[in-house]
Amino acid sequence: MLLAIVMLPLVIGTLFSLWIGHRSRVLSALLAGSVTLICIAGFLSYTPQIMLGESIIHTQSWVPQLGLDIVLRLDGLSWMFALLITVIGSLIVLYAAYYLAPEDSVPKFYSLMMLFMAAMLGVVLSDNVLLLVVFWELTSLSSFLLVGYWGHLPEARAGARQALAVTGGGGLAMLGGMVLLGQIAGTYNISEMVVLRETVQASPMFVPAMLLILLGALTKSAQFPFHFWLPDAMAAPTPVSAYLHSATMVKAGVFLLMRMYPIFAGHVWFEGIVTTAGLVTLCFAAFVALFKHDLKGLLAYSTVSHLGLMTFLIGLGSPLAPVAAVFHVLNHASFKAPLFMVAGIVDHETHSRDMRRLGGLYRFMPITALLALIASAGMAGVPGTNGFLSKEMYFTEAVGHFATHLWLSWFIPLLITLAGAFSVAYSIRLVHDTFFNGRLRLDTSIHPHEPPWGMKLPSLFLVVVCLLVGILPAWLAGPVVEVAASAMVGQPLPEFHLSLWHGFNLPLLMSVVALVLGGLIYAALIHQNKIHQWLSESWFGVIQGKTIFNVAINGLFEASGKLTQRLESGSLQSYVFWLMAAAAFAVGLVMWPSSLGTGSRPLIPANGVAGVLWVLLLLTCFTIVRLEAQRFITVILVGFVGLVTSMTFVALSAPDLALTQLSVEVVSTVLMLMGLALLPAVSPVETSLAKRLQHGMLATIVGAGVGWLSWLAMTREHQSISWYFLENALSVGGGSNVVNVILVDFRGYDTFGEITVLGIAGLGVFALMQGMRARRGSADAHGRLLTFEQPPLLLRVVAALVLPFALVFSVYIFMRGHNMPGGGFIAGLITAVALVLQFMALGQEKSMWLMKAAGGQLFVRWLGMGLGIAGLTGVGAFFFSKPFLTSAFGHPVVPVLGELPLASAALFDLGVYGTVVGATLLTVSVLAQVSQRSPQQNSPDVLAQEGQA
């Protein structure tokens, strides 16, 4: 049921008020209103249990691996807050229905409001701290959207951003703190943590955890020095300010302090920080509020001040302070929300909230003025209102707590009396400077009048509550405050009695002094409207939260912009450099201190041939670096390195690799030379010597590192997993060439992936070259022809002779692949080499015509067929209820040919073959097609850029 109450506004309220709102504004408001009323009814139905001091717990698993579960707890404290949220919510729904202008989006407002209400209910009901953080962030997000409701106003956007940055940042800190706390306690449920209080507080991580959580609470409740976001959030529509920034969201921080109180209480840091932050905020904001000319600005600072009061009380830690704090939460909501609504009414009627331009409104709207008067009396703490009662209690607690201290015993009462005086002064100003104080100072064209009752009823209701509680506190508020405060403390409270009259004592004297002094301060300031000339914004210069925040944010943006510019220079050359340098650094960081040395594996002596090849390899590499600019020579030299590589494979018993490397070498050298025909033959010298040295050093370091790594690996014994493949290749895979069996059988899925990559690369080339035509010269710089005038006879004859042999040979290589070196990859490459030879001998056009290649379409088809065959072979296994690519083999006896070793893997290998041939020929033919002979003779390297024309 608890979960249902939260889900109702979260899902139904949010979605339906949005959906229905596009049809009818009234229906949207009605829907939001009924959802809220149902929630109220739901919470009221728990009243009997709550009054007996019971708590209702709902547990449901969500993400148990993280300790994040849906654990909701309804006890006195959360019940009081839930009712506060829903009751004020229902009043705001009514008020907003009249407040919103025809051009304002009603569905957006109600939908966001429902979302916010659900999030707030989630916060107060969560027993699991991670769940609490989830809802906490949801309140920050929905408040961001609500503050930015009038997105066309720059100050609304700025205010929303700032509120999100401050409260969201605090929420992030809080998440860290909650996780730490959960780790310390071994549970994420508050009700279980409370029991472990001593153990938790003894942990060395307790203080960091608590500080992080306090950061979340104090930012949310706009405590000094994080208070600045709240006044700027006043750019929100007034119903939002009345709901979020006076009654509910800003109290989430206070609520959190109350909820964590049984865990944190008694710790010296908790009391010190919370009391100090509360006291500073309380006094500072009360003072500033008096000098705000904007009605909502005054109310915002007054709210900050009252939140400071509650925070101060929570920090005090005296037995009855929690009672006072809880009581003040209720009272503050009941007088502050109507004041915001009145400010909204004034704004609605006069289009101004500036008290310097208002005044004399009593004549136009006497009822509104009366409402404002009573609510302000509550704010000032005039006897007969509920504000007086909680203020008395707070004075009593503050005086009592510091009574034995040497100088705090007189300093604290003095300070809070002064703050009380300022609070009286701004309360008087709010009423007097708006509704009285001469005539309306606005243009005469404006004729304000009483708003419709729908806008006044919510205020009226709350103001009546304000008075009734003020007169009959024990009867009306006593039980609620008692269950809430005892749930907050987690144990029975000492006897207390809410009443109007406590006899003559110091707190009463402080109240009287505050009232008189406040009246005098205001009288002095309003004389000849002196206060209207003062601008509080300029007093603090640059030392304002908002300014510091903006400087910090701008600095961050600038710094990250500069960093990005430095890192993202747009030069691929430097990207490669930094990438490699970072990789070398990262590996070096691990390898350097490990002091690994040569292993103990016996080494294999090298013979003379190997030594000669090694010397040649070194010379080749040296020459490549020397003659790097001479491109034709480097292509040949790189090809030579490839040959040495394949000879290495031969020498080290890897015939499959040697064959593959050799055939790949042929095709890629052809490709490089074809590419070179369209590129300059010589690279310009443009990199400075210093840069070259830098590059050379990095290359040497990386090369030496890779060499060292391979030396370390090769000189060590290791546990290979290959025994499995060696043992099972014949019995399970049906082949004695283990490499091939691994490729097409054991790891067939990998191979399938790899030929898919091959196919994608081929198609990528095809797509890349679409529509590109480049002309090349027919001769190089020395007048040597790049293509034959007539294909030479000898080459044509040889090519014609080689083709059938090569094809037969590739069939042979393919067939024997399972048992001898060979297989689909190698056979495919051999076929491709043979066909490339035809291209060279007959020329591009003729061979394409002979093969009916249709501009490469044929090769795309081969590629597709290859992949298709491989895939279908894999799927075939499904028909035998086996997983994808399970192979089968047999040795059928065929007439004439005799016994044939046949495996389904061979069919898969056929797919590999097709893909390899298709992809290779596609790459070559596409490149050949692009490169067309230039009509002009002897003009090397002409690049016609038809694509750009």
Next chain:
Amino acid sequence: MISIEFLLATGIAVVTATGLYLMLQSRTFAVVLGLSLLGYAVNVFLFSMGGHVSNAQPILGQGPLLTDPLPQALVLTAIVIGFATTGFLIELALRNRHESGSDHVDSLTDAEPTAPEERA
């Protein structure tokens, strides 16, 4: 005594360094060649991870000593994919030159169109 392992390790080191040096050059063609060289070095590096045995047999049933087939299988596909990458890169270099009029990796247009000896 000079061992096969020493020759391999130093060979891998030199080819890697050469390949990386070419990759750091400013023109696309050098990058293609550099990547190709780096591919050789990496393939031999991976191949060597299995450790080497002298006079081992690659095929079952031909002798008592067998090579480690797993690195070979891995490297075989790596060679083919490396080839596909090289092919793709060459055509990317061409397309780049076609679009930007320069074969500089950062598509910078040449201040001087070509080196002097090429115009001769």
